[in-house]
Amino acid sequence: xxxxxxxxxxxxxxxxxxxxxxxxxxxxxxxxxxxxxxxxxxxxxxxxxxxxxxxxxxxxxxxxxxxxxxxxxxxxxxxxxxxxxxxxxxxxxxxxxxxxxxxxxxxxxxxxxxxxxxxxxxxxxxxxxxxxxxxxxxxxxxxxxxxxxxxxxxxxxxxxxxxxxxxxxxxxxxxxxxxxxxxxxxxxxxxxxxxxxxxxxxxxxxxxxxxxxxxxxxxxxxxxxxxxxxxxxxxxxxxxxxxxxxxxxxxxxxxxxxxxxxxxxxxxxxxxxxxxxxxxxxxxxxxxxxxxxxxx
Amino acid sequence: xxxxxxxxxxxxxxxxxxxxxxxxxxxxxxxxxxxxxxxxxxxxxxxxxxxxxxxxxxxxxxxxxxxxxxxxxxxxxxxxxxxxxxxxxxxxxxxxxxxxxxxxxxxxxxxxxxxxxxxxxxxxxxxxxxxxxxxxxxxxxxxxxxxxxxxxxxxxxxxxxxxxxxxxxxxxxxxxxxxxxxxxxxxxxxxxxxxxxxxxxxxxxxxxxxxxxxxxxxxxxxxxxxxxxxxxxxxxxxxxxxxxxxxxxxxxxxxxxxxxxxxxxxxxxxxxxxxxxxxxxxxxxxxxxxxxxxxxx
Numbered sequence: 151x152x153x154x155x156x157x158x159x160x161x162x163x164x165x166x167x168x169x170x171x172x173x174x175x176x177x178x179x180x181x182x183x184x185x186x187x188x189x190x191x192x193x194x195x196x197x198x199x200x201x202x203x204x205x206x207x208x209x210x211x212x213x214x215x216x217x218x219x220x221x222x223x224x225x226x227x228x229x230x231x232x233x234x235x236x237x238x239x240x241x242x243x244x245x246x247x248x249x250x251x252x253x254x255x256x257x258x259x260x261x262x263x264x265x266x267x268x269x270x271x272x273x274x275x276x277x278x279x280x281x282x283x284x285x286x287x288x289x290x291x292x293x294x295x296x297x298x299x300x301x302x303x304x305x306x307x308x309x310x311x312x313x314x315x316x317x318x319x320x321x322x323x324x325x326x327x328x329x330x331x332x333x334x335x336x337x338x339x340x341x342x343x344x345x346x347x348x349x350x351x352x353x354x355x356x357x358x359x360x361x362x363x364x365x366x367x368x369x370x371x372x373x374x375x376x377x378x379x380x381x382x383x384x385x386x387x388x389x390x391x392x393x394x395x396x397x398x399x400x401x402x403x404x405x406x407x408x409x410x411x412x413x414x415x416x417x418x419x420x421x422x423x424x425x426x427x428x429x430x431x432x433x434x435x436x437x438x439x440x441x442x443x444x445x446x
Numbered sequence: 447x448x449x450x451x452x453x454x455x456x457x458x459x460x461x462x463x464x465x466x467x468x469x470x471x472x473x474x475x476x477x478x479x480x481x482x483x484x485x486x487x488x489x490x491x492x493x494x495x496x497x498x499x500x501x502x503x504x505x506x507x508x509x510x511x512x513x514x515x516x517x518x519x520x521x522x523x524x525x526x527x528x529x530x531x532x533x534x535x536x537x538x539x540x541x542x543x544x545x546x547x548x549x550x551x552x553x554x555x556x557x558x559x560x561x562x563x564x565x566x567x568x569x570x571x572x573x574x575x576x577x578x579x580x581x582x583x584x585x586x587x588x589x590x591x592x593x594x595x596x597x598x599x600x601x602x603x604x605x606x607x608x609x610x611x612x613x614x615x616x617x618x619x620x621x622x623x624x625x626x627x628x629x630x631x632x633x634x635x636x637x638x639x640x641x642x643x644x645x646x647x648x649x650x651x652x653x654x655x656x657x658x659x660x661x662x663x664x665x666x667x668x669x670x671x672x673x674x675x676x677x678x679x680x681x682x683x684x685x686x687x688x689x690x691x692x693x694x695x696x697x698x699x700x701x702x703x704x705x706x707x708x709x710x711x712x713x714x715x716x717x718x719x720x721x722x723x724x725x726x727x728x729x730x731x732x733x734x735x736x737x738x739x740x741x742x743x
Contacts, residue, residue, distance in 0.1 A: 205513055206514065302658075329693075333619075335660070338706060338718065340720070342720075346695040354693055354696055358515065358722070360718045406518050419517070420513050421512070422569035425522075
């Protein structure tokens with residue numbers, strides 16, 4: 151006695167269905183972490199002043215570069231529209247952020263995420279492509295590849311151009327690599343940046359920014375136009391401070407009552423025990439208390 | 447010779463299939479997450495399914511603050527009325543402008559800057575361990591505070607508010623749809639390349655690890671978001687997200703805590719802060735301090 155083909159197929163189909171259901175547990179209750187959309191910044195740039203390198207594990211060459219920086223350098227024609235490196239570009243207010251993704255039409259896999267902010271625009275390749283060789287062009291946006299660790303998007307960026315860690319001159323070299331962890335906590339998006347720069351940092355520098363989901367947000371146009379040479383800064387000059395000649399370097403420490411040495415950063419200054427040490431260090435007379443009005 | 451299945455059997459089969467179609471995904475899904483699972487044999491299921499047993503990320507151990515952000519608000523006591531970046535409303539500013547650490551000291555309120563909404567911002571060390579199978583405990587050396595993170599249930603009503611309030615914890619996070627997750631390629635050369643191919647690991651299949659620990663704290667005594675008297679009220683709610691990971695450059699273990707404070711009384715909108723901790727070998731650097739109204743820690 152045997153079954154008809156129809157009956158056999160029905161039974162085989164039934165058990166195939168059962169096996170299929172058993173083979174797909176859990177997936178249906180999980181949705182994709184959706185990072186796409188408009189995100190409004192909630193941690194703006196730190197409002198740092200010149201001479202404020204607090205919390206940055208700068209080494210001595212990095213500190214010397216920072217001390218040589220002059221605020222008017224941003225007013226040079228070639229710098230006015232110069233983009234920031236991708237990570238600080240996401241921190242400079244107003245860092246309104248739009249994230250989109252691009253699908254491979256054949257596989258429907260995510261090919262890349264596109265992060266676009268007022269001062270920063272870059273892609274995170276998700277398709278397994280390797281990073282280019284060292285000699286490939288470096289850009290302010292760098293080159294990023296990403297992968298998921300659980301619900302965290304982790305991406306690594308290299309091939310950066312020389313830039314800044316802060317808008318007050320703490321430098322970042324083209325040797326830097328940045329690993330970024332993106333988490334979505336409900337309607338809060340956070341990015342943890344781990345900056346590794348063997349040239350100017352003694353250890354990786356970690357910092358974080360947050361955004362809130364804001365579907366009504368509109369990112370304004372970027373109306374940057376370079377000014378002709380000589381219209382802001384005298385032609386032929388590059389504002390700078392020679393070593394030991396920066397006369398505004400200690401203003402920050404003076405205003406906030408911080409030991410000048412502590413304001414210059416370094417890995418030691420990031421540890422809780424440094425609070426004790428600061429009690430033994432000299433501070434400068436506080437000549438102003440208007441600091442809380444200053445924000446970058 | 448052909449044989450037909452009885453109609454009743456076919457109908458029964460269809461009904462059974464339909465039932466299975468409804469029941470199996472749910473049951474299998476719960477099974478995949480450990481619910482209702484029993485070990486083989488007759489031995490009773492011990493504490494195998496407790497939050498402690500199924501914790502997807504081990505947060506226990508000693509951790510030290512690494513203050514790389516908002517240094518001047520954390521490593522020193524900011525001046526009165528320095529509430530930059532905090533979304534204080536007018537009432538909150540009024541309170542902050544009247545900050546008087548001597549009065550806090552005299553009133554026995556020196557722990558106001560060490561409450562649950564702020565304690566992660568205070569530089570110091572954490573000791574995280576399981577007090578029992580359902581309670582993760584965080585001791586801080588700064589201010590000598592203890593937080594209890596209760597897994598499961600909800601905050602009991604009618605309890606007297608405390609500095610650390612009542613915290614309900616859960617593992618949260620949504621794993622990515624692996625059909626579209628993709629995976630990054632290796633870093634070639636450069637500083638990162640020398641230390642390994644970052645981003646070149648195996649693609650996550652199923653992404654089985656939930657992402658982070660979520661903690662919601664209520665029933666707190668009024669306190670300070672910053673040591674200089676920037677207030678939060680007893681109506682505040684604190685949401686925290688704990689994420690642990692390994693720094694790919696130094697291979698150090700990091701714990702990042704994102705804190706979202708919502709306070710209808712003093713804040714215009716939720717205040718978001720971050721705190722970074724590096725794992726340390728043991729408690730040899732443990733430096734307990736009392737609550738202090740006029741010290742950074």
